[in-house]
Every structure is written in C-alpha cells, then in structure tokens.
Amino acid sequence: MKLVMDNLGFLFTGAYYTLLITIVSMFFGLFIGLFTAIARLKGNRLIAGIARVYVSIIRGTPIIVQIFIIYYGLPDYGIALQPMTAAYISLSINIGAYLSETIRGAILSVDKGQTEAALSLGLTPWQTLRKVVLPQAARTAIPPMGNTFIGMLKETSLVSIVTVTELLRSAQLLIAQYYVAMPFYLAIAVMYWVMSTGFSAILNVIERKLSKAY
Amino acid sequence: MIEVSHLSKSFGSLSVLKDVSLNIRQGEIVVLLGPSGSGKSTLLRCLNGLEQADAGSVRIDSVHIEAAMRAKERKKAVHELRSLTGMVFQSFNLFPHLTVLDNVIMAPMTVKNMPKEQAIDIAEKLLGKVGLAEKRDEYPSRLSGGQQQRVAIARALAMEPKIMLFDEPTSALDPELTGEVLQVMRQLAEEGMTMVVVTHEMKFAQEVANRIVFMSEGIIQEEGAPEYFFAGPKTERARKFLRQMAQEPV
Numbered sequence A: 001m002k003l004v005m006d007n008l009g010f011l012f013t014g015a016y017y018t019l020l021i022t023i024v025s026m027f028f029g030l031f032i033g034l035f036t037a038i039a040r041l042k043g044n045r046l047i048a049g050i051a052r053v054y055v056s057i058i059r060g061t062p063i064i065v066q067i068f069i070i071y072y073g074l075p076d077y078g079i080a081l082q083p084m085t086a087a088y089i090s091l092s093i094n095i096g097a098y099l100s101e102t103i104r105g106a107i108l109s110v111d112k113g114q115t116e117a118a119l120s121l122g123l124t125p126w127q128t129l130r131k132v133v134l135p136q137a138a139r140t141a142i143p144p145m146g147n148t149f150i151g152m153l154k155e156t157s158l159v160s161i162v163t164v165t166e167l168l169r170s171a172q173l174l175i176a177q178y179y180v181a182m183p184f185y186l187a188i189a190v191m192y193w194v195m196s197t198g199f200s201a202i203l204n205v206i207e208r209k210l211s212k213a214y
Numbered sequence B: 001m002i003e004v005s006h007l008s009k010s011f012g013s014l015s016v017l018k019d020v021s022l023n024i025r026q027g028e029i030v031v032l033l034g035p036s037g038s039g040k041s042t043l044l045r046c047l048n049g050l051e052q053a054d055a056g057s058v059r060i061d062s063v064h065i066e067a068a069m070r071a072k073e074r075k076k077a078v079h080e081l082r083s084l085t086g087m088v089f090q091s092f093n094l095f096p097h098l099t100v101l102d103n104v105i106m107a108p109m110t111v112k113n114m115p116k117e118q119a120i121d122i123a124e125k126l127l128g129k130v131g132l133a134e135k136r137d138e139y140p141s142r143l144s145g146g147q148q149q150r151v152a153i154a155r156a157l158a159m160e161p162k163i164m165l166f167d168e169p170t171s172a173l174d175p176e177l178t179g180e181v182l183q184v185m186r187q188l189a190e191e192g193m194t195m196v197v198v199t200h201e202m203k204f205a206q207e208v209a210n211r212i213v214f215m216s217e218g219i220i221q222e223e224g225a226p227e228y229f230f231a232g233p234k235t236e237r238a239r240k241f242l243r244q245m246a247q248e249p250v
Helices: A002-006 A008-042 A045-059 A063-077 A083-108 A112-120 A125-162 A167-178 A182-213 B040-046 B071-084 B100-111 B116-129 B145-157 B175-190 B202-208 B226-231 B236-247
Strands: B002-011 B014-024 B029-033 B055-060 B063-066 B085-088 B163-167 B194-198 B211-216 B219-224
Touching: A002 A008, A002 A182, A008 A045, A008 A083, A008 A125, A008 A167, A008 A182, A045 A083, A063 A083, A063 A125, A083 A125, A112 A125, A112 B085, A125 A167, A125 A182, A125 B100, A167 A182, B002 B040, B014 B040, B014 B055, B014 B219, B029 B040, B029 B202, B040 B163, B040 B194, B055 B071, B063 B071, B071 B085, B085 B145, B100 B116, B100 B145, B116 B145, B145 B163, B145 B175, B175 B194, B175 B202, B202 B226, B202 B236, B211 B226, B211 B236, B219 B226, B219 B236
Parallel strands: B029 B194, B029 B211, B085 B163, B163 B194
Antiparallel strands: B002 B014, B002 B055, B055 B063, B211 B219
C-alpha cells in the first residue's frame, strides 16, 4: 500500500494519458464515424462500398492487430510513428468504425416524415440532414456512444504494448522496479473503475437532460 | 397555375397514377376525393417533387418538371417547385427537437437566409393567425394534435408559398379536433390561397372547394363543382364512394 502511495503521482500521470488517449480517439472517431455513416447512407455506390468495407475490416479484426499494423507494420514503408501518434490513429480508426454503425442506426431511426417535411419547406437534402435529422439522431445515438466511450477507456490499455505509458504500462513499469505486482494492479483496477463509473454518471446526467428537452 | 399532364407513376408492379392530367387556376380550391389507394396522395406529392413520376410533366407557374429530365436539371426544378408550394402532412411532422417558434422560423432562416428578427416577426403573425401565439415556446409534444397541425400550417405559410398542398390534414386527429384545423383552412381559402386538398371531410369539400376531383384506381374518374358532384355524381364509382362515406360515422 505504501508503495502505491509513494508512486501515486506516476500512476496519475498514467491515468492522465489513458484519459487523453480516450478523449482524443473518441473525438476523431466521432468525425470518422459521422463521415462513414453519411457515406454509407448518402454516398454513391463506390463511396458507400468503401465505407462498408472499412467498417467490415475494422469490426472483423482484433484491435491489437490494428495497433500492430499501424505501429510495427507501417515503418516497413518508411512511416515510423511515435507511440502516442500510433495510439491515436489506430484507436480513432477503430472507434470510428463502431461509432459509424451506431450513428447510421440512429439516422435511420428518424421518421421519414421529418425528412419529407424539411424537403417540402425547401431545405436541401444536406440542410435537412444537418438541421432536422442529425439533431434527432444524436438523441438516439448518445447513450450507445457513451457505452462505446467507456469501452474505449478500457481498451486503451492495449496500447501499452506499443510502449505508450498509459495507466497499465505505468503499473507494469513500477512492478518491474519493485518486484511486487498485486498492489499496483489493484490500484490501477480501482482507477479504471473510478473513471468508468465517473463517466457513466456523467452520461446519465446527459441522458436525463436530453430526454427533458422535448 | 398548376398544369399536370399525362402523369404516370408505379410502385413496382403497382400502377398508382395512370396518365393523369389536371389544370388548376390561381385561387382555386381543389379537393381530391377517392377511396384509399386511388392515387390522390401520390398526385399531390408529385406536385412538390416528393414523388418522382415515371412519365408526364408538372408545371407550376414557370417551373416545369418532366419525368424525362436529367437528374441535375430535375433537382433544380424540384427545389423551385418547393419554393412555390407548402405542404401539410397527415402526421403533422413538426420537428420535435425545436420549439413551436423555431419550427416556424427555421426554414425562412435556412432557405432564404432571413434575419432572425424578421423571421420571428413573420412567425408571430402566423402563429397568431392560427390561434397559437401563446404556444410559441412550447415543444410540439406538449400540444394536442389539432394544435400541432395548426403549427404545421403556420410553418408552411412562413415560406410564403403560392400554393398549399394538404395531404389528409385531419385524418390523424380525433373528431373534436378536426374543426379547428378546418377552420384555419377555411380562412386561408377565403384569403384567396390556391389550395389542393386530399381529405375525407365531405362537409369541408362541399362547402369550401371550388372543384371536386374524384380519383379511383389511378385515374381521374370525374371532376366538377361540388354542388353537382355531390348532388349527382356521373360515375358509378363515385356514387358508390359517396354512399360508403355517408355510411361511415365520421
């Protein structure tokens, strides 16, 4: 216990990176997801096809393989990325594919009459999407997206393998230094749990606010 | 003002409009009657491009749209058609995430780039006209069906259309709520708005329409002034339809 306390600062730094990677990946993943969802729904055959293949590949391969391809594979072609950059890129691409499915479903769940009403008022299809469909889709998409976010928080532990010193790797470094494992693993387990439940609570507040809006 | 020529439309193997032609003058109030599945709503939806015909053409004012048009030309024509027409739907289709006021000002601000103050001015006048000025800050879910439909009418009017299209505007309403919507429509008619109305409200058709167009099986079976149509329909189909409508406790 004392060992943990002495190294709390180091673990917090790890937790900070875990959070940072989660938030940054979620941010870019959201754009990728939105773009992919719209490409699949509104794009021509080629664009929709590319989007579908992307989603299929990402969902059909282990995330750890994706991380390895980005970090260990790309240097073969002269693209050597910093561990942090590789983590951002691989996780954003991964989360984008999953989010695109959520967003696509949410867009499809908006009643067709909404689109017709907007079009009949003279809005262009793009304006209709932006002003009428997406705001309503967001309401449907936010709860599952929150779950994806919490899932991502835990999946970030995988990037420890490419030497990003996030929470898990911080613990492993300490274990290598002190030759004791349990206290550090327990400590980070608690920290992951606190962060997850913290976000769940925030998510609940957001959901309740959203359901009050109309 | 509206010129529909030889319009045909099929959904798969089901042919819903068969070579339909119809002219409507400015200020005229035309009620489309007919059994369900007769093509009334499809015809109405062809007038603002929500439905694309397989053959034939629609002209409103100077905007011409033809089935044979290329996609790009068609898109432009449809956009212009929609600036001339306003549509009211059976299921209201108010935007649930926007307040009543925002529902009304959204299109003028988005499509016409109207400044917000001006849009609000117009919206308040229109909401007053449909008797819902005090509901401006409510969300649609807080309103009754009749109130929602009146907001939907105000929303369509905010774009200053030359023609109003009504697609069974009272069919989703409880009987005691249809009156308030029909009242607003009567008022519009008196102001000289050109209106095309698909409805099952016989009394409204009788009292407000200038012309009844009776459709069945994708064909205009007969048309005429309401006093003649209701007194003595020429076709057997129309007689049968009127008998059925009279029996139904609407």
